[in-house]
Amino acid sequence: MTIRLVLAEDQAMVLGAFAQLLALEPDLDVVATAADGPAALDAVRLHDPDVLVTDVEMPGMSGLDVAAQLRRDGARTRLVIVTTFARSGYLRRALESGVSGYVLKDAPVDQLVDTVRRVHAGQRVVDPALAVAAWDGADPMTDRERDVLRLAADGLPNTDIAARLHLAEGTVRNYLSTVITKLGVRNRIEAANTARDRGWL
Amino acid sequence: MTIRLVLAEDQAMVLGAFAQLLALEPDLDVVATAADGPAALDAVRLHDPDVLVTDVEMPGMSGLDVAAQLRRDGARTRLVIVTTFARSGYLRRALESGVSGYVLKDAPVDQLVDTVRRVHAGQRVVDPALAVAAWDGADPMTDRERDVLRLAADGLPNTDIAARLHLAEGTVRNYLSTVITKLGVRNRIEAANTARDRGWL
DNA sequence: CAGTCGACGTGACATCTGTCAGATCCGGGT
C-alpha cells in the first residue's frame, strides 16, 4: 500500500529535488506540492493525503500555522516538519500543534524518507539532536511581552507600538525593559536577536 | 564526455537531494560533496572537477570566499553559485570573483542542471530574475557607514561601536543618521532590517 | 591653481529608550 504525500517548501529548487527523491521510493506517492502555507492547506483539503511534509519558514503562513489550522479542521493527515535550524521554540510549538514528525535539514536525506514511513505507521519521530535541546531553554516571555518585542524587532518606535497595541508608551517601555532583563541583554536589538535565534519570535 | 562535478551545501538533506538529482543525469558525474567552504576547497584541489556548484551561506567560509580563493589559486574549475535570496550585493561580489553561473533556489530544478551544462560549455549564466534587479539597487552606503551599521545591528550601543572603531561617539551617531536618511527609514533597527534584506550587510 | 564634491570626523541639542517604583486585577492556596 502506497503512502500518499503532499510536500510544501518555498524554495522551488529544494521542493523539486525533495519531490523527485521521494517519488523514487516505490511505497511513496507525491500527489501534490505547494510553495507556501495557504497552498499547502488547499492541497491537503483537496487530496486528503496520508502525510504532509512541510517547511517551517514559508512566506505568508508558516508551517506551524498550517499545522495549527489542520488540527482545527480535524484533518486526518499526519504532519512532518522539515526545518533548517534546531530551535527549541519551534519544536515546542510544533508538538503543541499535534505535529508527528520533526526533521532537520542538517540530517541525511534517508532520514526524511524513514521519518515519513514511521509517522505513517503512527509513530512520533523527533530528530534526536533536537529532542535533547528542546526543553532546556523555555521561553521566559509572557504573550504581551512577545507581542511588544515582535513589533520592536521590526523597528517600530515605542509610540507606534503603543498605538498598535492600545497601550501607554510607558507600558511599552516597561515590557521591553522586562524582556531585556529576562534575556540578560542590553537593549531591544540584542533582545530581538537572541529571541529570534531561539525561535521565540 | 561526462561533466565532473563537486557539490557544496551546508544542509545535508538538501546536499543529498541535489547530489542524487544531478547524478541521475547521464552526462553528469558527482565526484565529491562538501558540507562547508574549506571542505569544498579541498575537494576541488583533490579532484580538479569541471564545475563546482556551491551555496553562498555556509558556516566558516562563504561560497563567495571559496570563489575568490579558487581564483587566486588559478584553478580551471568553473563556478556555479546557488543561493536562497535575490540579493544584488551577492551577485555583484560573485561576478567580481569570476563566478560563471548564478542560480536561485527559487528557480525550478531543471535550471540547475541546465546551468551546469551551459557553464561547462563556457557560457556565463545569471538567473534573469536577478540580472534585472542587480544594478537598480546599488548599495548607497560607504564602507565606514556599513561597518557602523553592522555593529549596530548586533545591538552594540554607540559607545561600544565608537570604541571598537576608534571613533568619537558623535561620529557613530552621525554615520547612523546618514544611513537612516539614505535608506529612508526611521531608526537603526529598520536600517539594519532593510540592509539585511538587500544583502548589503 | 581655485573650485567643487564626497567621504570622513566632531560636538551641541532635542527626542527616544530603558529603569524604577509603584498601581490594579485575577486565580490559587489556607
Add this chain to the structure above:
DNA sequence: ACCCGGATCTGACAGATGTCACGTCGACTG
C-alpha cells in the same frame, strides 16, 4: 475572607539615540 504571586499597566527620571551645523582631507575638473 485573607494573602500571595504573576501578569498587566502606568508616569517620572536618567541615559542612549538621532539630527544638525560645522571643519578637514584627498580627488577630480575647469
